[in-house]
Amino acid sequence: xxxxxxxxxxxxxxxxxxxxxxxxxxxxxxxxxxxxxxxxxxxxxxxxxxxxxxxxxxxxxxxxxxxxxxxxxxxxxxxxxxxxxxxxxxxxxxxxxxxxxxxxxxxxxxxxxxxxxxxxxxxxxxxxxxxxxxxxxxxxxxxxxxxxxxxxxxxxxxxxxxxxxxxxxxxxxxxxxxxxxxxxxxxxxxxxxxxxxxxxxxxxxxxxxxxxxxxxxxxxxxxxxxxxxxxxxxxxxxxxxxxxxxxxxxxxxxxxxxxxxxxxxxxxxxxxxxxxxxxxxxxxxxxxxxxxxxxxxxxxxxxxxxxxxxxxxxxxxxxxxxxxxxxxxxxxxxxxxxxxxxxxxxx
Numbered sequence: 001x002x003x004x005x006x007x008x009x010x011x012x013x014x015x016x017x018x019x020x021x022x023x024x025x026x027x028x029x030x031x032x033x034x035x036x037x038x039x040x041x042x043x044x045x046x047x048x049x050x051x052x053x054x055x056x057x058x059x060x061x062x063x064x065x066x067x068x069x070x071x072x073x074x075x076x077x078x079x080x081x082x083x084x085x086x087x088x089x090x091x092x093x094x095x096x097x098x099x100x101x102x103x104x105x106x107x108x109x110x111x112x113x114x115x116x117x118x119x120x121x122x123x124x125x126x127x128x129x130x131x132x133x134x135x136x137x138x139x140x141x142x143x144x145x146x147x148x149x150x151x152x153x154x155x156x157x158x159x160x161x162x163x164x165x166x167x168x169x170x171x172x173x174x175x176x177x178x179x180x181x182x183x184x185x186x187x188x189x190x191x192x193x194x195x196x197x198x199x200x201x202x203x204x205x206x207x208x209x210x211x212x213x214x215x216x217x218x219x220x221x222x223x224x225x226x227x228x229x230x231x232x233x234x235x236x237x238x239x240x241x242x243x244x245x246x247x248x249x250x251x252x253x254x255x256x257x258x259x260x261x262x263x264x265x266x267x268x269x270x271x272x273x274x275x276x277x278x279x280x281x282x283x284x285x286x287x288x289x290x291x292x293x294x295x296x297x298x299x300x301x302x303x304x305x306x307x308x309x310x311x312x313x314x315x316x317x318x319x320x321x322x323x324x325x326x327x328x329x330x331x332x333x334x335x336x337x338x339x340x341x342x343x344x345x346x347x
Contacts, residue, residue: 002230002289006238007044014041015189015242018197021204022246029249042242050245050252056294058255060117060212061180063170064146069116071212071257071296071329078301078334080109081344082120082150082186088307088338089346097123097344103140105336105344110145112335117148119332120186123344134158135165142169153185153202153213163209178210181255186298186332189217189239191224200243207247207254214298214330215243216259220272221282223265229278232262233285241293257330259298260286272340274302275315280322287326299328302337308347312338 016038017023023033023040029050032041057072069077087101088094105122109115118141128136134152141149142165151162166182167174187203190196203213217239219225225232237260244256262282264273273279283299290297301319305312323331336344 002234002237002285003292005234006241007047009234009238010042010047010242011044012041013193014039015239016040016194017200017246018195019200021201022195025249026246042245047241047245050248051241051293053248053252054244054256054293054295055253057296058181058212060148060184061170061182062117062146062148063142067116067147069148069330071255074327075329076324076331077116077329078114078331079117079119080105080115080122080335081333081337082122083124084122084337084339084341084344085124085126086339086343087123087346088343094343096126097121098127099125099136099140101125102137103144105346106140106144108346109335110147115147115335117184117330118145118150119334120150120152122336135161138162138165142166149183151183151185151206151211153187153199153206155198155202156205159185159202159205159209159211163211174209181211184212184214184257184330186214186216186259187243189215189243191217191219191239192235193239195243200246203243203247204250207251210251210254212255212257213247214257214259215240215247216261216298218261221262221264221278222267223270225262227264229262229281229285232282233260233289236260236262236286237289244295256295257298258286258290258293258295260289261300262286271304274304274340275318277318280318283319283322283326287328291327296329297327298330298332299323299326300332300337302333302341304338304340306339306343308338308345312345
């Protein structure tokens with residue numbers, strides 16, 4: 001029922017693709033494109049045909065082959081925190097993130113056996129210029145760690161730069177990277193039903209180069225999606241399978257993960273709630289959909305606690321069991337992600 005309602009949503013309402021680069025590709029495959037607004041209606045048979053091309057299993061390659069990750073089957077891999085603007089530890093307290101903190105966390109994650117990959121900036125190095133931050137961060141990842149790394153696919157330039165640096169780090173050519181994907185990127189959908197221009201263009205560049213797109217609609221029920229679990233799952237599922245189908249139009253067989261996350265907000269403050277019962281039920285429902293489509297699944301852990309205390313332990317544990325029971329393959333934000341994503345804690 002969720003699948004059929006998602007297809008109905010895609011065919012009758014559609015997704016708004018903000019990048020004009022996507023329109024000729026969608027039109028070529030039989031989708032109805034309104035070039036004035038970017039609204040695209042995708043026929044059910046088109047979505048299903050292209051969705052079936054996405055691989056069920058693949059390998060993400062690290063600089064050290066011992067840290068390669070099999071994505072699929074019964075494998076589950078836990079990654080670092082990602083994209084928090086602040087960092088906290090018991091000695092220095094809470095503070096804005098710096099490149100020094102970022103590099104220290106990279107070193108820490110390299111030593112942690114439970115941390116299998118880098119989900120992104122464990123804390124944002126906000127003292128580094130935004131237009132070159134992807135270069136300095138990639139240099140840190142490739143020199144301080146030999147685990148799988150992420151690229152922030154905000155436009156084609158960052159993707160191309162990251163591919164060049166990954167090839168240098170691994171001592172291979174760009175052509176070799178086509179057969180050995182080593183970069184993953186989280187491609188968010190601007191819920192409800194809007195596909196961001198820079199992100200989809202970055203995702204297209206990744207797909208054409210054989211790299212991994214994690215298609216991640218993150219809808220906060222009551223704010224970005226319906227308040228009910230069924231409504232949120234239908235909307236997020238439609239967003240995920242619509243974008244994955246599009247990426248298969250761009251590059252058939254391109255590796256993708258199904259990354260749906262639904263969680264409620266605090267209706268008084270508007271803050272997202274992590275590790276609450278609704279997060280767990282949404283996670284389990286998303287896992288059922290990923291298995292239905294034979295797609296690897298990405299999830300995330302996390303806590304809304306402001307300190308490494310009983311609350312943070314309980315909420316992280318609840319998220320952890322949801323990921324395990326859901327059958328997830330990659331779990332972002334597994335260590336240290338606190339305060340609803342505003343802070344990464346060293347402890």
